[in-house]
Structure formats: structure tokens, C-alpha cells
Amino acid sequence: MMNIILLGPPGAGKGTQAARLQANRGMIQLSTGDMLREAVAAGTPVGLKAKEVMARGELVSDAIVSALIGERLDASADKGAIFDGFPRTKHQAAALEILLAERGRRLDYVIELAVDEDELVKRITGRFTCAACGAGYHDAFRPTKTPGVCDNCGSTEFKRRPDDNEQTVRTRMAEYRAKTQPILPYYEAKGLVRRVDGMQSVDDVAAQIDAILDGQTL
Numbered sequence: 001m002m003n004i005i006l007l008g009p010p011g012a013g014k015g016t017q018a019a020r021l022q023a024n025r026g027m028i029q030l031s032t033g034d035m036l037r038e039a040v041a042a043g044t045p046v047g048l049k050a051k052e053v054m055a056r057g058e059l060v061s062d063a064i065v066s067a068l069i070g071e072r073l074d075a076s077a078d079k080g081a082i083f084d085g086f087p088r089t090k091h092q093a094a095a096l097e098i099l100l101a102e103r104g105r106r107l108d109y110v111i112e113l114a115v116d117e118d119e120l121v122k123r124i125t126g127r128f129t130c131a132a133c134g135a136g137y138h139d140a141f142r143p144t145k146t147p148g149v150c151d152n153c154g155s156t157e158f159k160r161r162p163d164d165n166e167q168t169v170r171t172r173m174a175e176y177r178a179k180t181q182p183i184l185p186y187y188e189a190k191g192l193v194r195r196v197d198g199m200q201s202v203d204d205v206a207a208q209i210d211a212i213l214d215g216q217t218l
């Protein structure tokens with residue numbers, strides 16, 4: 001059983017890799033935001049407590065989030081866990097250690113999908129889709145065969161997502177760094193951090209994560 005923290009900025013393919021680990025290895029993804037919404041909706045004991053706090057407009061405490069994670073681990077017959085969005089502080093990291101230890105588990109790795117920011121900007125800002133059939137293209141990596149004409153349906157109208165601009169990408173990267181800054185050095189000191197180049201193909205990233213989880217030296 002492997003318990004990992006998966007880190008990566010938006011656009012690094014974290015969601016894709018987490019979905020793969022769940023499907024192939026029977027791991028569960030414990031995404032704090034989703035878990036809170038689910039627990040509130042399901043009316044679990046911790047969910048009810050969280051609902052009360054949120055109704056007062058307050059932030060959900062570390063203790064509630066820890067209890068929520070504990071509740072989920074106890075209810076699940078998983079073969080490992082992927083933590084996403086928690087911990088974000090050293091205090092939360094220590095809380096996670098305790099709640100894992102209480103269940104005879106431990107954190108095995110912190111896997112970071114590393115990206116080159118300029119390359120990520122280039123990838124994301126070049127994306128566009130056909131307005132008629134939704135076919136996906138990219139200015140640099142997958143242009144239409146005839147400029148301005150969809151390969152698939154012949155339409156000449158295309159769409160770009162307003163979020164796919166340089167400023168948004170750089171702001172998200174800065175937010176990501178601010179979130180991971182408090183915990184990466186903590187786990188680095190423990191020798192748990194492994195970096196995978198998130199700019200590779202989905203399959204190559206997956207193969208490297210597998211190698212880490214299977215204990216093969218890279």
C-alpha cells in the first residue's frame with residue numbers, strides 16, 4: 001500500500017495521473033475540497049460539523065479536515081491514498097503523519113510534477129478548438145493542415161478559452177508555488193520528494209510515477 005501526496009501546477013496533468021493511479025492501482029484520491037462537499041452532502045458526522053462552520057462563514061479547521069480524511073480512510077478498502085490539497089502547512093503535515101500512523105500507514109512519497117513555466121505558457125496559450133465540431137488544435141504543436149480551416153469539418157470558426165492566456169497561467173503558477181512552498185522543504189528534509197518532468201507525454205509521466213511507486217531506481 002502506497003500513500004502519496006501528488007503535487008503539480010494546473011496544466012501539469014495531475015488530474016490525469018491521479019485518475020490513472022485510481023483505476024490501475026485501486027488507490028483513492030483524497031481531494032480536500034471535493035471531500036468537504038461530499039461529506040456535507042452525505043451528512044456524515046464530520047460533514048455536519050463542517051457545514052455548521054461554513055454556514056457561519058468561517059474556514060474549516062485543520063482538525064475538521066483531518067477528521068474528514070480519517071473518516072474516508074476508515075470507510076474505504078483502498079490500496080493506497082493520493083492526497084491532493086492537503087497538507088498545505090507544516091502543521092497539517094504533522095497532523096497527516098499522525099492520522100496515517102493511527103491507521104498503520106505512512107506517507108511514502110511526495111511526487112511533484114515539475115513544469116517549465118515558459119514552456120507551459122507556450123502550450124496553454126496556443127490551444128484553440130473548432131467552434132463547430134470541437135476538434136482541438138495548437139498553434140505550434142497541432143496546427144490545422146490548411147491555415148484557418150478545421151481538418152475535421154471544414155469550419156473556419158475557432159474558439160480560444162479566455163483563461164488560456166499568459167497572465168492567467170503565470171498567476172496560477174505563482175499561486176501554486178505559494179501553496180507548496182511551506183511543505184516542500186519539510187518533505188525534502190525527510191527525503192520523500194520525487195520530481196517527475198510533467199512536460200513529458202502522459203504515458204512517460206505515468207511510467208515514471210509507476211517506477212517510483214514500484215521502488216525501481218530511476
Ligand SMILES: [Zn+2]
Pocket residue numbers: 130131132133134135150151152153154155
Ligand atoms: Zn471542426
